[in-house]
Structures are given as structure tokens and as C-alpha cells.
Amino acid sequence: MAATAVLAMILNAFKFAKKVIAFYKSMPDKNEALIPWLDEVDASLAKSEDRLAAYNPEKI
Numbered sequence: 001m002a003a004t005a006v007l008a009m010i011l012n013a014f015k016f017a018k019k020v021i022a023f024y025k026s027m028p029d030k031n032e033a034l035i036p037w038l039d040e041v042d043a044s045l046a047k048s049e050d051r052l053a054a055y056n057p058e059k060i
Helices: 002-026 032-054
Strands: none
Touching: 002 032
């Protein structure tokens, strides 16, 4: 039960981080030098999110 709650909190944090990245990219006065780095972070978050979503804590 606790593992499921922790997993949900982590997934929600990833979703929030992705929203922050999308918001920053949509800003008109963004630092263009950060965009490639943010793209890498976004891709890494998506990959980790997929792995965590497939994880079943009840198998423990």
C-alpha cells in the first residue's frame, strides 16, 4: 500500500516537471540555450515514467 502511494507521488512529480518544461518552452522570452537540455530531461522523464507506470509494487 505504501509503495503504491510512493509510486503515485513520483509519477505526479514527473507529470508536474513535464508541465513546467512545457510551460518554459512556451514562454516568449525563454533562454534558447536551455531548450536542448530541457528536451533531454523531458525524454528521460518520459522513459522513467513509462518504466514506473509498468511497475507493480504488489509483487513485492
